[in-house]
Amino acid sequence: MLKIENLxxxxxxxxxxxxxxxxxxxxxxxxxxxxxxxxxxxxAYVLGGRPGYEITEGSATFAGQDLLELExxxxxxxxxxxxxxxxxxxxxxxxxxxxxxxxxxxxxxxGEEPLSGGEFLxxxxxxxxxxxMDMEMLKRNVNVGFSGxxxxxxxxxxxxxxxxxxxxxxxxxxxxxxxxxxxxGEGINAIMRAPDKAxxxxxxxxxxxxxxxxxxxxxxxxxxxxxxxxxxxxxELEREGYEAVAA
Amino acid sequence: MSAVTLPTRKEEEWRYADFGVLxxxxxxxxxxxxxxxxxxxxxxxxxxxxxxxxxxxxxxxxTLGEGARGELFVVNNGGDYTRVEVVVHMAKGxxxxxxxxxxxxxxxxxxxxxxxxxxxxxxxxxxxVRAVHWGRATGNFLGRIDVVRDxxxxxxxxxxxxxxxxxxxxxxAKPELEIYADDVKCAHGAAIGQLDExxxxxxxARGLSPDVARKLLIRAFIADAFAAVEDExxxxxxxxAALGTLAEAV
Numbered sequence: 084m085l086k087i088e089n090l091x092x093x094x095x096x097x098x099x100x101x102x103x104x105x106x107x108x109x110x111x112x113x114x115x116x117x118x119x120x121x122x123x124x125x126x127a128y129v130l131g132g133r134p135g136y137e138i139t140e141g142s143a144t145f146a147g148q149d150l151l152e153l154e155x156x157x158x159x160x161x162x163x164x165x166x167x168x169x170x171x172x173x174x175x176x177x178x179x180x181x182x183x184x185x186x187x188x189x190x191x192x193x194g195e196e197p198l199s200g201g202e203f204l205x206x207x208x209x210x211x212x213x214x215x216m217d218m219e220m221l222k223r224n225v226n227v228g229f230s231g232x233x234x235x236x237x238x239x240x241x242x243x244x245x246x247x248x249x250x251x252x253x254x255x256x257x258x259x260x261x262x263x264x265x266x267x268g269e270g271i272n273a274i275m276r277a278p279d280k281a282x283x284x285x286x287x288x289x290x291x292x293x294x295x296x297x298x299x300x301x302x303x304x305x306x307x308x309x310x311x312x313x314x315x316x317x318x319e320l321e322r323e324g325y326e327a328v329a330a
Numbered sequence: 331m332s333a334v335t336l337p338t339r340k341e342e343e344w345r346y347a348d349f350g351v352l353x354x355x356x357x358x359x360x361x362x363x364x365x366x367x368x369x370x371x372x373x374x375x376x377x378x379x380x381x382x383x384x385x386x387x388x389x390x391x392x393t394l395g396e397g398a399r400g401e402l403f404v405v406n407n408g409g410d411y412t413r414v415e416v417v418v419h420m421a422k423g424x425x426x427x428x429x430x431x432x433x434x435x436x437x438x439x440x441x442x443x444x445x446x447x448x449x450x451x452x453x454x455x456x457x458x459v460r461a462v463h464w465g466r467a468t469g470n471f472l473g474r475i476d477v478v479r480d481x482x483x484x485x486x487x488x489x490x491x492x493x494x495x496x497x498x499x500x501x502x503a504k505p506e507l508e509i510y511a512d513d514v515k516c517a518h519g520a521a522i523g524q525l526d527e528x529x530x531x532x533x534x535a536r537g538l539s540p541d542v543a544r545k546l547l548i549r550a551f552i553a554d555a556f557a558a559v560e561d562e563x564x565x566x567x568x569x570x571a572a573l574g575t576l577a578e579a580v
Contacts, residue, residue, distance in 0.1 A: 131535050134527070159537035171532035175550025181536070184546065189537035241536065 084109045084281045085130075085150075085249055090141035091306075092129045099125040101306035102141070107249075107299075110278045114292055114317060115285045117303035118325040123285045124168060126303070127253040130283075131165035132158055145249065159185075160192035162248030164241075166255045170234040173225035178237065179207065181225050182244050189245065210243030214270045231258030239270040250275055251283045256291035268294025289321040304329045334361045343415075346470045346502050348439040351385050351411035363389045370395035370421070377564060378404045378414070379571045385411040392416065394424035394453075401427040403556055405572045406440045413441040420446065420453035428457040429555040431572045435465035435499070445474040446486060448514075454485040460552045461503075464495035474506040477514055484514040492522040493551050495544075549573060 085107045092100040099122045107113045117123050129136050130143065132155035143150040145163060153161065173181065187197040198206065211218055214236045226234050235255055242250060252271070256264055268291060275282045284295060292300075292314065300316040301308045302325070309329050310316065320328050334357045337344040368374055372395065380386050386409060394400050398421070404414050418426050432440035440463075446455045461469030475486045492501030503520040525547055533543035552572055559565040 131531075133531050133535075154540075155531060155534035156537050156539050156543075159535055165535045167532065167535075171526075171528045173526075173529050173532070173547070173550070175553050176546050181533070181546070184542060185533070185536040185538050188539060188542060192537070245536065 084146060085283070086142075086144045088142050090126075090129070090143060091139045092125060092136050093139060094125070094136050098139075099136075099306055100129065103303070103307050104141075105301065105308060107281050107283055109281055111298045112276075112282045112284060112295060113299045113301065114297035115283060115301050115303050115308075116287065116317060116320055116325075117329075119287075121303045122306040123303055124253055125306075127165060127168075127251050127285055130158075130163065130251050131155060156188065157192065159245070159247075160189045164245060164247035164250040166238045166242065166250060166252035168253040168255075168257065170226050170229075170238050172227045172229075174227050176225050177223065178221040178225050179204070182207065182221075182241060185241075186245055207240075207244055210240050210274075213243055213273055214240050215266055216240055232260060232263045235259055235267060236263060236270075239267055239274070243270065243274045246274070248279065249281050249283070251285070253285045254287065255284070256286055256288065264291060265294060267291075271295050289317045292317050302329050334358060336360060342504070342506075343443045343472055343474075346439070346468065347413065347441060348411040348468075351439075354385070355387060359387055360389075363391050365391050365393075366400075367393045368395055368398040368400050368424075371397045373399040373401075375401040375559075376403070377559070377568060378402070379568070380404070380406050380408045380412050380414070381571060381574070382408050385409040387413050387415075389415045390417070392418045392426070394418065394420050394426060396421045396450075397423045399425045399427070401558065403429040403559055403568060404431070404442070405568055406430060406432040406442060407434060407572060407575060410437065411439050413443070415441075415443045417445045418447060418455070420448050420450065420455065422450040423452045424450075425453065426455040427558050428455070428459075429558055430457075430459045430471075431552045431555045431568075432459075432461045432463070432469035432471070433552070433572050434463060434467045434469075434575060435496075437466050439468045439470070441470040441472075443470075443472045443474075446476070448475065448477040448481040448484040448486060450478075451481050452483045453481065455487070456558070457488045458555045458557070459488075459490045459503075460555045461490070461492040461501045462495065462548055462552060463492070463499035463501060466498040466500075468499070469501045471502070472504045472506065473518070475508070475516060475518075477507075477509040477511050477516065479510040481511045482513040484511060484516070486514070486516045488518040489554075490518075490520040491551070491554075492520075493548065494522065494524055545573060545576060548576065 087105040090103040302310040505518040
């Protein structure tokens with residue numbers, strides 16, 4: 084589904100990704116773990132198409148398309164979802180308005196009919212319920228005044244509504260308390276665990292992986308994958324630290 | 331012929347005006363003031379949308395009686411040069427609410443010049459102005475507030491924010507406060523910025539095209555100016571009127 088080959092990327096002349104290769108098949112959950120500064124967030128941003136990063140070498144193919152050729156909004160319409168480590172606040176724009184515009188923009192790009200206001204609200208209510216989020220929260224402005232945990236849950240509600248094929252989740256577990264972690268983990272499973280979908284989970288810690296069981300775990304260090312294994316690799320990392328395992 | 335005093339650039343309130351266009355106005359137009367008077371306790375709201383092809387000059391004098399409430403909301407759009415001047419005289423306990431948006435690209439110049447005269451105690455005024463410009467356009471706001479010595483318990487607030495979509499555009503903001511009373515609240519703020527790049531990427535990552543994302547952000551930005559319009563339908567109309575020309579912005 085997603086195939087990354089020998090990806091090199093830099094920002095402001097600083098090399099961050101150094102020949103990263105990775106392949107994620109349909110129906111799979113891959114976890115990427117690694118120390119601070121390894122390039123985890125850069126990988127997420129490069130896949131999402133954030134301006135400022137320069138790809139100097141390599142390729143990324145998503146569902147048969149050259150991902151790097153697409154504009155960020157075209158990537159979203161193609162079915163890619165980027166869960167932000169720090170979701171952005173947008174004063175003056177309500178979640179409902181934002182997500183309805185976003186969903187209908189994606190549908191339009193795919194040649195589908197737009198959802199009416201009523202249909203959209205029904206869908207939003209269902210997905211908010213999945214993450215145990217009050218609909219009143221969705222009437223408020225995007226992420227404004229939300230706590231760290233609420234922002235992360237709101238990200239998952241967005242994911243539920245937009246229903247992507249592939250989700251790149253950048254430290255979705257950071258800022259969550261134990262209960263919220265469980266809700267978010269179950270939400271990811273409910274929304275993304277399907278034979279035709281896949282997830283790339285970026286995280287520092289093992290704890291989210293207790294709820295969202297990965298099929299494959301990769302260790303990212305100095306801009307490339309240095310080790311790949313099964314779920315047991317995450318436990319080994321937790322026990323022995325990155326330095327010992329990634330060396 | 332009665333003498334009409336023509337504006338000059340030496341006067342602060344005309345300093346940033348487009349004199350190339352002003353010279354084409356008939357001299358009489360500078361003497362034409364529209365007078366609006368609200369009786370004690372009266373409430374009146376007026377929404378103005380400037381959006382024609384010709385330059386426009388509007389000079390309005392408002393007198394608010396004791397406890398009266400006047401509200402004026404203006405979309406300042408349209409021809410090469412558009413200017414709305416408002417002089418408000420406030421009696422005891424009156425309230426004046428002003429919301430204005432200047433918007434435009436190309437070579438246009440748009441101006442708001444307000445002068446609020448807090449002549450008696452306990453009057454309140456609230457002004458919110460937003461300016462959105464691109465191309466080589468200019469948006470100006472000169473907001474003068476006078477509080478006389480007896481006008482204790484005056485509460486006058488003025489809030490200006492400018493959004494520049496391109497490098498060649500300009501906004502000028504000048505609050506002028508003359509306060510002679512000591513027990514008053516006079517708040518003013520002015521800020522100028524660009525569209526939030528992080529918000530734009532976040533919106534793109536959810537599937538919004540750059541055009542749609544920009545329009546949503548600009549709508550949110552100018553909405554403050556019309557937040558005090560109680561009728562939601564009227565509020566929407568003003569926002570739509572303001573955003574009508576946005577399509578031409580790059």
